[in-house]
Amino acid sequence: MSTVGKAVSLLELFTLHEPEIGLSDLARRAGLDKATARRLLMALAAHRLIEQEPRSRRYRLGAGLSRLARIRDAHFPFVRLAAPVVRELSQETGETVHLSEFSAGALLTVHVELSAKANRVNVDVGQVLPLHGTASGIAFLAASRLEVASAYLEKPLQAFTAHTMTERDTLAKAIAFAAASGYSRSSQGYEEGVHSIGAAILGADGQPVGTLSIASPVSRVDDQLAASQGEAATRAARLISARLTGEA
Amino acid sequence: MSTVGKAVSLLELFTLHEPEIGLSDLARRAGLDKATARRLLMALAAHRLIEQEPRSRRYRLGAGLSRLARIRDAHFPFVRLAAPVVRELSQETGETVHLSEFSAGALLTVHVELSAKANRVNVDVGQVLPLHGTASGIAFLAASRLEVASAYLEKPLQAFTAHTMTERDTLAKAIAFAAASGYSRSSQGYEEGVHSIGAAILGADGQPVGTLSIASPVSRVDDQLAASQGEAATRAARLISARLTGEA
DNA sequence: CAAGTCGGTTCACTATTTGAACCAGTGTTT
DNA sequence: AAACACTGGTTCAAATAGTGAACCGACTTG
Numbered sequence: 075m076s077t078v079g080k081a082v083s084l085l086e087l088f089t090l091h092e093p094e095i096g097l098s099d100l101a102r103r104a105g106l107d108k109a110t111a112r113r114l115l116m117a118l119a120a121h122r123l124i125e126q127e128p129r130s131r132r133y134r135l136g137a138g139l140s141r142l143a144r145i146r147d148a149h150f151p152f153v154r155l156a157a158p159v160v161r162e163l164s165q166e167t168g169e170t171v172h173l174s175e176f177s178a179g180a181l182l183t184v185h186v187e188l189s190a191k192a193n194r195v196n197v198d199v200g201q202v203l204p205l206h207g208t209a210s211g212i213a214f215l216a217a218s219r220l221e222v223a224s225a226y227l228e229k230p231l232q233a234f235t236a237h238t239m240t241e242r243d244t245l246a247k248a249i250a251f252a253a254a255s256g257y258s259r260s261s262q263g264y265e266e267g268v269h270s271i272g273a274a275i276l277g278a279d280g281q282p283v284g285t286l287s288i289a290s291p292v293s294r295v296d297d298q299l300a301a302s303q304g305e306a307a308t309r310a311a312r313l314i315s316a317r318l319t320g321e322a
Numbered sequence: 323m324s325t326v327g328k329a330v331s332l333l334e335l336f337t338l339h340e341p342e343i344g345l346s347d348l349a350r351r352a353g354l355d356k357a358t359a360r361r362l363l364m365a366l367a368a369h370r371l372i373e374q375e376p377r378s379r380r381y382r383l384g385a386g387l388s389r390l391a392r393i394r395d396a397h398f399p400f401v402r403l404a405a406p407v408v409r410e411l412s413q414e415t416g417e418t419v420h421l422s423e424f425s426a427g428a429l430l431t432v433h434v435e436l437s438a439k440a441n442r443v444n445v446d447v448g449q450v451l452p453l454h455g456t457a458s459g460i461a462f463l464a465a466s467r468l469e470v471a472s473a474y475l476e477k478p479l480q481a482f483t484a485h486t487m488t489e490r491d492t493l494a495k496a497i498a499f500a501a502a503s504g505y506s507r508s509s510q511g512y513e514e515g516v517h518s519i520g521a522a523i524l525g526a527d528g529q530p531v532g533t534l535s536i537a538s539p540v541s542r543v544d545d546q547l548a549a550s551q552g553e554a555a556t557r558a559a560r561l562i563s564a565r566l567t568g569e570a
Numbered sequence: 571c572a573a574g575t576c577g578g579t580t581c582a583c584t585a586t587t588t589g590a591a592c593c594a595g596t597g598t599t600t
Numbered sequence: 601a602a603a604c605a606c607t608g609g610t611t612c613a614a615a616t617a618g619t620g621a622a623c624c625g626a627c628t629t630g
Contacts, residue, residue: 079365082365090397093394117326118326121327123330127526129527137425138330139394140391140423140425142333143383146336146382177370182385200392200396278376
């Protein structure tokens with residue numbers, strides 16, 4: 075692996091649950107020598123991508139990342155172009171709609187429009203969704219190249235609720251349904267009581283770049299409503315895809 | 323420079339005004355060979371820190387940055403701890419108050435609480451402030467180690483308005499005032515019609531990590547009000563510093 | 571108090587990075 | 601339509617930058 079790749083893989087060891095890590099730990103997990111890890115960390119720290127807590131001497135992600143992310147967010151049209159469509163879809167359906175962007179093997183929630191109803195699903199921006207177990211994820215897999223989806227299904231699949239689809243066959247059927255209909259459906263696969271309809275958003279190269287999802291309390295949805303939500307989600311996702319590729 | 327440093331300096335070429343850059347351009351500005359620049363970009367792209375627009379083949383910052391930034395923002399307590407204090411200061415003074423974090427030689431605006439008044443100063447999150455010419459910057463320099471401040475003052479200082487302090491002596495006096503009083507004052511140094519009072523926020527090691535600033539229309543401020551704003555800003559900045567270091 | 575951490579440093583060895591020269595493609599200018 | 605000046609991308613011998621075992625001193629733990 076390139077030196078740069080090693081340095082970035084150090085950054086990727088930090089998670090929401092473990093935002094500060096010591097040198098030895100970092101080196102061990104990245105499979106690097108301590109001296110190497112430290113040199114890479116120093117190089118990253120010089121550009122503020124890494125910071126070191128002076129007291130504990132542990133390392134954490136740096137402010138430079140926030141700065142770079144802001145530059146990207148300000149220009150990459152995904153959220154900017156998609157947000158109005160997401161808002162309209164939320165108003166049209168009366169439900170919470172959230173937008174996710176694919177990154178590093180999972181979907182990152184980047185925008186949310188909450189339902190106006192008192193009994194609604196709440197989703198946080200920044201939440202990371204697995205590709206199985208959420209409607210968004212299944213829609214994404216269905217739109218991905220076969221090899222990508224297959225590779226994902228090889229790995230063991232974590233169950234988040236009693237309803238999570240963890241068996242390959244079940245999941246394959248859900249993916250086939252999504253590929254055929256344009257939208258995916260998942261009931262309580264990730265969180266109890268939440269019903270979701272997902273649809274993939276495609277980039278200029280035809281590959282999926284993210285998804286949108288309509289999330290409702292499960293008590294409010296029957297098959298007929300799910301179908302109409304599915305059509306609305308598919309339409310909205312296609313509109314965003316078209317705008318992304320400059321076709322509308 | 324280390325290979326990692328070169329790779330990161332490629333990332334830093336992207337700005338709000340120029341978020342997509344071609345290969346040759348990138349290599350030229352970074353002072354790298356085209357082949358080198360491309361190899362680094364590919365390494366960064368493998369981790370989604372860089373993306374390539376398939377049509378134009380130009381490069382842009384990747385979604386991985388947003389993801390990493392979110393992990394950092396979720397844990398690094400700066401904005402989270404400071405925001406309530408900033409809000410209170412805004413309500414107390416009735417003016418716009420903004421919070422900045424130091425990064426890569428400048429202050430990055432990370433949080434804003436707008437004044438409730440009709441005639442108010444508007445500041446955007448994401449805006450980058452120079453260390454001279456803004457009250458925040460002067461407060462930051464005053465709290466920095468002497469060598470850091472001196473090094474900054476060596477470089478030529480850009481004038482943003484007719485009122486920007488660009489002479490070393492004038493600036494040194496403003497810094498001395500801030501060091502003595504705890505707050506800095508700047509009238510129209512960065513934008514016409516805007517008066518600012520700044521105060522530095524210190525990290526656990528006693529070094530400044532950022533600033534807060536009260537921004538008012540210049541017509542509304544006299545010396546007496548400036549002094550009372552200065553006291554309020556100093557108090558708020560100290561409170562945030564204390565909370566950052568776990569002392570309150 | 572000995573054994574096992576930790577963060578950090580050194581330096582001979584070596585593998586990764588480098589860049590001039592080279593494509594092929596696309597507009598401009600003549 | 602030919603010559604030109606760009607662009608993004610590739611190759612490979614030469615050289616520079618990266619590597620890691622062994623070493624610190626400082627803590628913590630049994």
